[in-house]
Amino acid sequence: MLRHLILCIATLAALPAQAQLRVGETGLSLTGTGTVATDYLFRGISQTRSRPAYQISNLELSHESGVYVGAFLSNVxxxxxxxxxxxxxxxxxxxxVAGLNLDLYGIWYxxxxxxxxxxxxxxNYAEGALKVTREIGPVTLMATGAxxxxxxxxxxxxxxxxxGADWRTGLLDLTAGARVGHQWVERNPRxxxxxxxxxxxxxxxxxSIAGIGTVTASIGYYQTSISRQDCAPINGRGQDICGARALAAISFKF
Structure with missing residues (x-):
């Protein structure tokens, strides 16, 4: 994993420096995040079969009113x-609303x-979702339903x-996070x-890099309740994409 993290840092360093782009006096702004990671995990399951992921995430055009559109790109x-x-x-x-930050959105995968x-x-599939966050001192609480x-x-x-929750620890500017989620599916065999x-x-x-953007380094431990035998089996044998793993990533926000 260390080799992959070094690759992340080297690749990110090659990205051009950019700042948030404001579109004149329209109230619109364009932002985005470029990420290199040791894996692409979606709700705990690897989408790259435990291989590195290269992503453009949250490429977003937003209006000061709160309306936004955007895209996410990744290898799988x-x-x-x-x-x-x-x-x-x-x-x-x-x-x-009442101190709660709400995000009502839809995604076409x-x-x-x-x-x-x-x-x-x-x-391909569509999903509608609502995300709610609230900051209480150094802690940000969040909940999502989709x-x-x-x-x-x-x-x-x-x-x-x-x-989940994110805690700005105050120690070396580190933020600790925790997440737990549950996925229900109507046709599990499919x-x-x-x-x-x-x-x-x-x-x-x-x-933070003044006038340029923000670089984020992160590492995490992920686990699911899916056994190896039940993990997307092919020819009766489960895959190693649902088990416990560490993920390291470097992101550049502009």
Missing amino acids: SFAGTNARQEIDIFGGYRFT TYPGYTPAPGQFGL ASPNFFGSSGTGIYLEA FGAPDYTWWALTLGRDF
Whole structure:
């Protein structure tokens, strides 16, 4: 993993320095995050089969009113398929009520270039979600609920709940985080796994560069309740994409 983290740092250093782009007096601004990580985990499950991920996340055009649209791009690798990239399109509205920060949004997950082989199903799906956060001193609490009418792999209704907290420790400017989530899926055989719980503990630090942006270094431990045998089995054998793992990442926010 150390070798991968060094690769992360070297790759990120090659990125051009950019600052937040404001669009004249329109109230619009463009932001984004470039990330290099040792893996791409989505709700605790590896999307790259434990290989490095290269991502543009939260590429976002937002308005001061709270309305925004954006995109997420990443490499992926699903065993037995020709899916190699993921491009998600999202949009939503952020607002504040009674001290709570709310984010109501929708996402269209797509996998360009993927062609289903005989017996395989479509991967694209839509999801609507609501995220709520609240800051209490150095702690930020969060909760998310999401629903899809036809989840990944044409697996029917998907319901997801997540809760967590981030604590600005005051020690070396480190932020400690914890997350726990649960995914329900209507057609588990098509999804490739039973309903499951995942959790994570993370540690990160921001490095601000005046007039340029913010570099974030992070490391985390992730685990799911899915056994190896039940993890997206192929020919009766489960895969090593749902088990415990560490993830290291370097991100550049502009």
